[in-house]
Amino acid sequence: xxxxxxxxxxxxxxxxxxxxxxxxxxxxxxxxxxxxxxxxxxxxxxxxxxxxxxxxxxxxxxxxxxxxxxxxxxxxxxxxxxxxxxxxxxxxxxxxxxxxxxxxxxxxxxxxxxxxxxxxxxxxxxxxxxxxxxxxxxxxxxxxxxxxxxxxxxxxxxxxxxxxxxxxxxxxxxxxxxxxxxxxxxxxxxxxxxxxxxxxxxxxxxxxxxxxxxxxxxxxxxxxxxxxxxxxxxxxxxxxxxxxxxxxxxxxxxxxxxxxxxxxxxxxxxxxxxxxxxxxxxxxxxxxxxxxxxxxxxxxxxxxxxxxxxxxxxxxxxxxxxxxxxxxxxxxxxxxxxxxxxxxxxxxxxxxxxxxxxxxxxxxxxxxxxxxxxxxxxxxxxxxxxxxxxxxxxxxxxxxxxxxxxxxxxxxxxxxxxxxxxxxxxxxxxxxxxxxxxxxxxxxxxxxxxxxxxxxxxxxxxxxxx
Numbered sequence: 001x002x003x004x005x006x007x008x009x010x011x012x013x014x015x016x017x018x019x020x021x022x023x024x025x026x027x028x029x030x031x032x033x034x035x036x037x038x039x040x041x042x043x044x045x046x047x048x049x050x051x052x053x054x055x056x057x058x059x060x061x062x063x064x065x066x067x068x069x070x071x072x073x074x075x076x077x078x079x080x081x082x083x084x085x086x087x088x089x090x091x092x093x094x095x096x097x098x099x100x101x102x103x104x105x106x107x108x109x110x111x112x113x114x115x116x117x118x119x120x121x122x123x124x125x126x127x128x129x130x131x132x133x134x135x136x137x138x139x140x141x142x143x144x145x146x147x148x149x150x151x152x153x154x155x156x157x158x159x160x161x162x163x164x165x166x167x168x169x170x171x172x173x174x175x176x177x178x179x180x181x182x183x184x185x186x187x188x189x190x191x192x193x194x195x196x197x198x199x200x201x202x203x204x205x206x207x208x209x210x211x212x213x214x215x216x217x218x219x220x221x222x223x224x225x226x227x228x229x230x231x232x233x234x235x236x237x238x239x240x241x242x243x244x245x246x247x248x249x250x251x252x253x254x255x256x257x258x259x260x261x262x263x264x265x266x267x268x269x270x271x272x273x274x275x276x277x278x279x280x281x282x283x284x285x286x287x288x289x290x291x292x293x294x295x296x297x298x299x300x301x302x303x304x305x306x307x308x309x310x311x312x313x314x315x316x317x318x319x320x321x322x323x324x325x326x327x328x329x330x331x332x333x334x335x336x337x338x339x340x341x342x343x344x345x346x347x348x349x350x351x352x353x354x355x356x357x358x359x360x361x362x363x364x365x366x367x368x369x370x371x372x373x374x375x376x377x378x379x380x381x382x383x384x385x386x387x388x389x390x391x392x393x394x395x396x397x398x399x400x401x402x403x404x405x406x407x408x409x410x411x412x413x414x415x416x417x418x419x420x421x422x423x424x425x426x427x428x429x430x431x432x433x434x435x436x437x438x439x440x441x442x443x444x445x446x447x448x449x450x451x452x453x454x455x456x457x458x459x460x461x462x463x464x465x466x
Contacts, residue, residue, distance in 0.1 A: 090150075322350075415434075
């Protein structure tokens, strides 16, 4: 189902609920008002008739010729009757027979008294009012106009009210339905126009050339969420192309670094096989091949570790380590190095952390080896450990050539070597610091560099304390 259809459906369902609810409420209010108005008119007619009667202590009189009666029965939708206590109709409206459909009787006979229930079932609403004298006089003393009690009856036809309510219901059904149809047509068109930028973005994504690192979406300036979506997608493309370029360069540099020792080994073996040689010459060749193979093996190990995403697997051998004692033990292994006397250890006591001693040892070995490689013999290389708040700071500092500011951001990239290192032809593959950074990330440590050109470098490893 298209997004336009889903949005339109939601909009139309919500509009239908609103229109139906509004129509029901409006019909209920209008019906209540019309029925109340109908009852008020019928009650008004009854009150006029009651007011036309004269109620005295000993009799009740009603003489239509002597009183003005506001007759609202000319339309034929209402009639009235005055009935005496003995059941005789003493007065009625002129339209009584026409309204009720009864035939007029003889001159001396009175009209039939209506049955309220029967008339209500046939579409009339009837109201009555009873009038009685408190102390009626005897029958023989009353005149023909005097009565002991009278019943006033007023009736109104329900058909006009029902017709009005019917047409009101028709209007409240037809008009909202017409409005809903118009909203359905216009709403779908509006949704299509509003979602048009999404379709355009989808079409542009299909047409992107994945081989073009400059391919980006043409984001319309809509100043809304769609523009944010396009911008976020372009940012994702930037990251993907940067990662692709990084992987491409990594693969190229890896091939170069592997090809160099392999070429050296192959060349030495080929030279050795050209003619018979002495045992000493073969041993020298094998020693050179062995050294190149060890270098190649270290490079392969580093590449394999760098190829694994940090955090992809749990780090083995995690344990609580007293960093002060561990650091002294690790640095003692360097005493056999030609520059072992240049190594200085400064450490506080009681530095406890949880880490992998083997992997942490690899980081320390890389940092100390680089410090020896890029500083002059006889200059100190200081390794110090101290507490900084809730973390432990392990630093390796030398007084060597230093690193230029423009190179500091790239020194942790695989195969990167600074201009000074390339100019002085210092040996190395450019994988050491990249491997150290990768191990630090896997151990959830922070490794950064502080250096100035010509003044040495300081590599700081931040470790969470226990």
